[in-house]
Amino acid sequence: MQQVIQRYADRIRSAAAEKKPLRLRGGGSKDFYGQALEGEVLDTRAYAGIIAYEPTELVITVRCGTPLMELDAALRVEGQHLAFEPPHFGPGATVGGMLAAGLSGPRRQCAGAVRDFVLGVRMLDGRGDDLRFGGQVMKNVAGYDVSRPMAGSLGTLGLILEVSLKVPPLPFAEATLKLEIPQDRAIGILNHWGGKPLPISACAWAEGDLVVRLSGAASAVKAAREAIGGESIEPDQAQRFWLGIREQTDPFFRTDKPLWRLSVPSVTPPLALPGEQLIEWGGSLRWLASNADGRTIREAAAQAGGHATLFRASDKGAGVFTPLAPALAKIHRNLKQAFDPAGIFNPGRMYPDL
Amino acid sequence: MNDSFRLLDPVRQVEAVKALRAILPAEAVLYEQEDTKPYECDGLSAYRELPMAVAMPANEEQVGRILRACRELKVPVVARGAGTGLSGGALPHGKGVLLSLAKMTRILALDPVARTARVQPGVRNSAISEAAAPYGLYYAPDPSSQIACTIGGNVAENSGGVHCLKYGLTVHNVLRVRACTIEGEVVEFGNEALDAPGLDLLALVTGSEGMLAVATEITVKLVPTPETARVILAAFDNVEKAGNAAADVIAAGIIPAGLEMMDQAATRAVEEYVHAGYDLAAAALLLCESDGTAEEVEEEIARMTAVLKRSGAYDFRISRNEAERLKFWSGRKAAFSAMGRISPDYYCMDGTIPRKRLGEILMFIATLEKKYGLRCPNVFHAGDGNLHPLILFDANDPDQLRRTEAFAGEVLEKCIEVGGTITGEHGVGIEKINQMCVQFKPNELALFRAVKRAFDQEGLLNPDKNIPTLRRCAEFGRMHVRGGQLPHPELPRF
Numbered sequence A: 001m002q003q004v005i006q007r008y009a010d011r012i013r014s015a016a017a018e019k020k021p022l023r024l025r026g027g028g029s030k031d032f033y034g035q036a037l038e039g040e041v042l043d044t045r046a047y048a049g050i051i052a053y054e055p056t057e058l059v060i061t062v063r064c065g066t067p068l069m070e071l072d073a074a075l076r077v078e079g080q081h082l083a084f085e086p087p088h089f090g091p092g093a094t095v096g097g098m099l100a101a102g103l104s105g106p107r108r109q110c111a112g113a114v115r116d117f118v119l120g121v122r123m124l125d126g127r128g129d130d131l132r133f134g135g136q137v138m139k140n141v142a143g144y145d146v147s148r149p150m151a152g153s154l155g156t157l158g159l160i161l162e163v164s165l166k167v168p169p170l171p172f173a174e175a176t177l178k179l180e181i182p183q184d185r186a187i188g189i190l191n192h193w194g195g196k197p198l199p200i201s202a203c204a205w206a207e208g209d210l211v212v213r214l215s216g217a218a219s220a221v222k223a224a225r226e227a228i229g230g231e232s233i234e235p236d237q238a239q240r241f242w243l244g245i246r247e248q249t250d251p252f253f254r255t256d257k258p259l260w261r262l263s264v265p266s267v268t269p270p271l272a273l274p275g276e277q278l279i280e281w282g283g284s285l286r287w288l289a290s291n292a293d294g295r296t297i298r299e300a301a302a303q304a305g306g307h308a309t310l311f312r313a314s315d316k317g318a319g320v321f322t323p324l325a326p327a328l329a330k331i332h333r334n335l336k337q338a339f340d341p342a343g344i345f346n347p348g349r350m351y352p353d354l
Numbered sequence B: 001m002n003d004s005f006r007l008l009d010p011v012r013q014v015e016a017v018k019a020l021r022a023i024l025p026a027e028a029v030l031y032e033q034e035d036t037k038p039y040e041c042d043g044l045s046a047y048r049e050l051p052m053a054v055a056m057p058a059n060e061e062q063v064g065r066i067l068r069a070c071r072e073l074k075v076p077v078v079a080r081g082a083g084t085g086l087s088g089g090a091l092p093h094g095k096g097v098l099l100s101l102a103k104m105t106r107i108l109a110l111d112p113v114a115r116t117a118r119v120q121p122g123v124r125n126s127a128i129s130e131a132a133a134p135y136g137l138y139y140a141p142d143p144s145s146q147i148a149c150t151i152g153g154n155v156a157e158n159s160g161g162v163h164c165l166k167y168g169l170t171v172h173n174v175l176r177v178r179a180c181t182i183e184g185e186v187v188e189f190g191n192e193a194l195d196a197p198g199l200d201l202l203a204l205v206t207g208s209e210g211m212l213a214v215a216t217e218i219t220v221k222l223v224p225t226p227e228t229a230r231v232i233l234a235a236f237d238n239v240e241k242a243g244n245a246a247a248d249v250i251a252a253g254i255i256p257a258g259l260e261m262m263d264q265a266a267t268r269a270v271e272e273y274v275h276a277g278y279d280l281a282a283a284a285l286l287l288c289e290s291d292g293t294a295e296e297v298e299e300e301i302a303r304m305t306a307v308l309k310r311s312g313a314y315d316f317r318i319s320r321n322e323a324e325r326l327k328f329w330s331g332r333k334a335a336f337s338a339m340g341r342i343s344p345d346y347y348c349m350d351g352t353i354p355r356k357r358l359g360e361i362l363m364f365i366a367t368l369e370k371k372y373g374l375r376c377p378n379v380f381h382a383g384d385g386n387l388h389p390l391i392l393f394d395a396n397d398p399d400q401l402r403r404t405e406a407f408a409g410e411v412l413e414k415c416i417e418v419g420g421t422i423t424g425e426h427g428v429g430i431e432k433i434n435q436m437c438v439q440f441k442p443n444e445l446a447l448f449r450a451v452k453r454a455f456d457q458e459g460l461l462n463p464d465k466n467i468p469t470l471r472r473c474a475e476f477g478r479m480h481v482r483g484g485q486l487p488h489p490e491l492p493r494f
Helices: A002-018 A068-077 A095-101 A183-194 A218-228 A235-246 A294-303 A326-339 B010-021 B033-039 B060-073 B125-135 B151-157 B201-205 B239-251 B264-274 B294-310 B322-333 B335-342 B355-372 B398-417 B433-439 B442-455 B470-476
Strands: A022-025 A040-043 A050-054 A059-063 A118-124 A130-134 A159-166 A173-180 A200-206 A209-216 A231-233 A259-263 A276-280 A285-289 A307-312 B053-055 B077-080 B097-100 B107-111 B116-119 B174-180 B186-190 B214-221 B228-236 B258-263 B284-292 B315-318 B345-348 B378-381 B386-393
Touching: A002 A022, A002 A040, A002 A118, A002 A159, A022 A095, A050 A068, A059 A068, A059 A095, A068 A095, A095 A159, A130 B442, A173 A218, A173 A235, A183 A200, A183 A209, A183 A276, A200 A235, A209 A218, A209 A235, A218 B294, A231 A235, A259 A294, A294 A307, A326 B186, A326 B442, B010 B053, B010 B060, B033 B053, B033 B097, B060 B077, B060 B097, B060 B174, B060 B214, B077 B151, B107 B125, B116 B125, B125 B151, B151 B214, B174 B201, B186 B201, B228 B239, B228 B294, B228 B322, B239 B258, B239 B284, B239 B294, B239 B355, B258 B264, B258 B322, B264 B284, B264 B322, B264 B335, B264 B378, B284 B294, B284 B322, B294 B315, B322 B335, B335 B345, B335 B386, B345 B398, B355 B378, B355 B398, B386 B398, B398 B433, B433 B470, B442 B470
Parallel strands: A022 A040, B053 B097, B077 B097
Antiparallel strands: A050 A059, A059 A159, A118 A130, A118 A159, A173 A209, A173 A231, A200 A209, A200 A276, A259 A285, A259 A307, A276 A285, B107 B116, B116 B214, B174 B186, B174 B214, B228 B284, B228 B315, B258 B284, B258 B378, B345 B386, B378 B386
């Protein structure tokens, strides 16, 4: 495996010398995400496999090219999981791509995001240097935390070789409930529940139906079920439903309109924007299928104190990610320079000048 | 800190004070030795240095102007909250300004529905939970110094606490940090939604020890207060068995609200002090807590008890009420103060290791106790592998201090060797800066320095902390040698 790293490092060094962009890519399941796809593909799948797994330490260390499905399966055997439920968006999804995309699924509202579970990374920077940050332990404050920001960096900082992740146990019990409720009241009640010690692990509101998942100790799930009410959904059907939300195979996502992802404070009232909406994460995540003008959508998100991402669209002219404030953009450019001085890694994937 | 002892430069001091007085009222600028003396050290009192001046801004605008002025004068700035840090992160710079955020103590907004609080950096950790309590909410990270330490300091150090295995560290509980750069520009890392566009700089600045920017406003998450909590106090006749029991609890799919361990030496020292009723014959005690709804706790305590029994606990008690729960915890929480009673000084380490190496580390510490002729009781966040061995010594005896430093250095390097880290939650500061040369390779340290420059080109924010220079590592002479290659071939060897 060291030879694979050597090969990647050589490739990076010669690309840097020639200032030729590289497109870091695993299974390509998230090619749709982000701005531009530029450069010659560097396929990360040759560096695959689980390096170490210590269930009692709640830690797994995995190579970037490992199929996400393989990781999920290994964890399931030990009764553990990726608590942030990352979407795969295709059978080819890899661990490196999951980390670089930084996307989390339905359980994010209670468990945390990808970055919250990153303990350490090994990476190649733009000089081809083999670097390790963080480690395999839960608590580590030695040096700057370079590993968490790799989550969602879209491959702009370096080639992620390995990642160590915290892997918590699967919940002892789960139940899914469905309630009929209009959007404004759904947002209100989700925030109300959020302030109570209820084991809510996911929610999805669309077209007047609020679906809520409970996870935890059997007694807590039972008590919450009684407190929340609504109609119980059979476990098989519930599992299919949450998979549909996570992987965006739910009918809501079958749309010809551009799909926007609005990340806003959970208490944000219903957004008066044309198109259809699906709400997750206790009100903090609003999916919007809409032909509305990008600027209108971004303004609505900013007004609410959040931001909007053009998640899926054939025309990305509106810009995929919300532009950064000048002071922040400057720090981004400086960091890019620090990690990737020749600017070869996934240029333009996040922002045109990054 | 004899290698960087800096004499006060009166001309620069006059310049700096003049610039600060143009921004702040007279009483918010200190420069007489008797006034700056209280700021000469933080919680790591073995290192002291008088700052050239102390500036005490009352708002963000003043922070920005102070930073801009210091940058123009090329004067280093060290930010400080309550000064409770244990690694010297807030140790002043003799030619610099100490920026005390202690006056910025307002809770700007508390939204019980959104479950967030927006606070100034000088707000005490526990003051947030106190303000949130009427709504059945609290701020989860609970470092042991929480009644005194500030949220700004918590962000700088990425502070943990006894409940962080279940509830996370500071980085998991902060939504947004508004800060001033050394250029005096206001930037926002994160936002009041669950994520922000661009790179996750919120994660990068959390735990950056005041070296990237100075926080002026912090939005934290509040979580529902658990309905109830109960703790199991389990006794073991062997330390390794207790360590394994902690692993068994986790292997059973349980994430305890708290999982703490004390060895016999620690237990004996604290029992004398707090009278918690600990079993003094036990080689190790394990505290295992469950919180949640009454039903949940009952279910979990039963599950934990079964595991601990199987894992060889010879005795255990389960708290029957809140008073008893607090009593069980009292010894663990008073461990540091108890050491202060039985020894003139103590030196607290903070290494984190993979839990399965616990037995090995404790044996190693026992051999070092003999080697250096110093006692070292152990308290341990067993759930996440974070060790706090406490070396007992007398700082008035220079030889004991020297032996203590050597002892601590060996323990930290052992932590690295077994796959852990030199600091789990106290930070590198000035204290562990030499061991950074062991934990990280030269090109990793070079990247850290490049990250620093991305925020602070001239290196004025808290210089000489956290990330060692190449020269320092070369002089320390214990760099990471990987693959037989000597690091820094470019540097002359002494």
